[in-house]
Amino acid sequence: MSTDLSASGTPAGSTTTAGKGKRPRPPFGVSTVSVLAILTALFSLLPLGYVVYMTAATGWDTAVELIFRPRVAELLLNTILLMVITVPACLVLGVGGAWLVERTKLRGHRWWAVALAAPLAIPAFVNSYSWVSAVPSLAGIWSGVLIATLSYFPLVYIPAAATLGRLDPAIEQSAASLGLGPWAVFFRVVLPQLRIAMSGGALLVALHLLAEYGAFAMIRFDTFTTAIMVQFQSTFNGTAGNMLASVLVFLCLILLLVEVRSRGTARYARIGSGAQAKATRMPLGLYQVPAQLALLALTVLAFGVPVWFVLRWIVAGGPDVWAADEFIPALLQTLMYGAVGALVTTIVAFPMAYLAVRRPSWFSKMLELSNYITSSLPGIVVGLAFVTVSIRVLPGVYQTTGVLIAAYVLLFLPRALVNLRAGLAQAPKELDEAAQSLGKAPLVSFFRVTLRLSAPAAAGGAALVFLAIVNELTATLLLSPNGTKTLATEFWSKSSEIDYTGAAPYALLMILLSAPMTYLLFQQSKKVAGQ
Template identity: 40%
Template sequence: MLAPFGVERLPPIYGFGGAVLALTLSSYPYVLLSVRAALQRCDPAVEDAARSMGDTPWQVLWRILIPQVRPAIAIGALLAALYSLSDFGAVSLLQFETFTRSIYVQYRGSFDRSGAALLSLVLIGLTLGLIGLEQMISGRPSLSRTTCAVARPRRLADIGLWRWPAAGYAAVVTMLGVGMPVIALGYWLIRGLLNGQTLDTLWRPVMNSLIAAGGAAGVTVLAALPLAVLAARFPSRLSRMLDAAAYTGYTLPGIVVALALVFFGANYVPWLYQTLPMLMFGLAVRFLPQAVGSLRTTLQQINPRVEEAARSLGRKPLTVFAGVTLPLMLPGVFSAAALVFLTSIKELPTTLLLSPTGFPTLATVIWSATTEAMFTQAAAPALVLLAISATAMTVMLMHERVDH
């Protein structure tokens, strides 16, 4: 079919190029959601003041907006980098040798775990270096308004002819990240249905995935709130250490975290071993930094004088947090929950090792089918996984529009 165009064979997708493409398309939402939540908290009056002083739109972008969202950019980039370092499924399917794949092979193929432990330590060192770089780039600037007045709503900007390149760029990214997978999976699904494949067994993995990912999102956000408040409102050496330590679970490969929890559960809390709470706890350990980063950035953009004013009226700290701070944090809370949900529902190593017996999820069903090259059986659960992710994002965006 491609011969008339002079192309007889497409380049192979396996290896470094395919892994980079897959991980980029998988992880760019981390940056997108983090920066989007930060932009929604920026006061447009500051931009108007800069324009009234003679600044051009480009000057406003680089001198006003970029410094305000720099922590969100750094946090999103850090999450994307950590995700790429700890990814297991994509690099394994695309046959690219990484730390996580090597660790998995060491654990499965050898009785001596020292090689896997050494690789894990190197991976931890890389992650600590990334965390230190993020701390240097983002800093801890004050991102809130200098007054207690309520910021006016944002208005859409007319970018003129630039809207066509912008729309084209968004279309290309959407096509690569969503359109191409949907077309390929649709092709395999149709082939499977034509060959007699049924969808009767799909509902159980769907429900299991929703329960596990939804519970993990709730647990993770609740655990991240105190850490975010401590880092944003009470900066100290201890809070910085706790903030950095929160990223430890995310930096470790899922296989390492899961095996550690398997050892802990089997030896110390056997009544929790291979139960749903243990699976949720493992997912929360893995993805706690996603929630901490989003909530911390949101808190940094809320003027602490608003809380001080509420406490000066006699309200207790918990009442101020529940009645004043938390409502202002809702965009960040929903972004954090969405990130954890979307990542948890497709997490593979943790789910493989910590799931209760007879608890199939969409991720494990897809993995089992693809490892045996049965792509027609993997198409339906993969499409459902895409649909669930899109639905979660749509609900979050609709809620944010109502709030704004």
């Protein structure tokens, strides 16, 4: 028995709040949500404002003298070479691995799908520590490329695999029917459809290269981030360090513009009736063994080597390395900062996510953009901004837990924002309308309907923020209160003193905490691609 539906999708003859043309009242009022979102956006622009202010306060002549000097040219050359070599290498490994896993008859492809994402659970500075343990002479640009590539290629692999898994194979089948061979189909049909995934992954890799401190400091490879940290430690936020930060911010903004331009205007969504066909996996034939060996080698280098040397140092240190009075406080403080930071970040992200979904406009998009710009800045720039502002404006809050949590919020807000936005989109406003039409107050309908439906997405975003805080190093080093011990800072302290056995337990605990969050990120990317 069928039911007649009106154009709005409601049963004919029924009346709802929506049918009367009324919007549901927001739980806190539009003005309140807007004000909170504006305050968040203004707060998120603090690091960028700090860089602009310090550059202007330095004076044009002094700024030009400090920026256009041989040392800056050397750092710029190192940075450009690092990106020019590492980003293409990550693209080749990430896209190649994704194609093997998703589009070929690779034996054990389900296992390889997870194995290629696993290296993301290992912080880059832990990877560097392991490789220095294996080859103590590692130093320079090629060592940086090796460690960065093995650490960051999953940032390309995960979105590429998710996209390949959802591509409609009809176009590929049409191209093959016209006489194109497998390689021609890949380069002329499949690869262009990976454009967004590749550009986004490349941007993430490049931004990580600009922000990374520990991995490059350990192999004595100078970048802007390592140089800024040296300047801060020697002159405590001197003018030279501020000018290096301004160049670093300029590079980040250039990367954002390049990524936006690289997306193009083409659309890649499938439009039309009928179900999407299942992709036909290409047989590897004689290439089965080489493919297996290549993936095995990549997994061993990116995941096996770090885990092996961490375990080796733990065994070498014996039971003494697990002294409870040392690592338990670091573990507890890491869990505390991660949990509090994740909770606060998720709460702060809610007003902006609510506006983006329930009141979309150019204004809400601009508010979102402000957060993405700030999150692209390296942690050391955000840390320096908070150091300067807290000392000059609010000296009483310098090196307090509140300042450190605020820095975490700015650095990782988009991780919560993206998830919250997806969750709110799955809790349509019509459900609020229905609840309010039944006499429920706006706040009650919000908690009983919207919040309950968006809770899983919010929890996923909070988990990703937690993962980022666990592995964060530079901002924590700059802003943490005296006596603070986290897994990352204690690992860095001991490894800097060449106490590799003492650093190993902290490295292992970071990996164990990061592993389930990395798996969550991998699974979430699959779901997002399927929407």
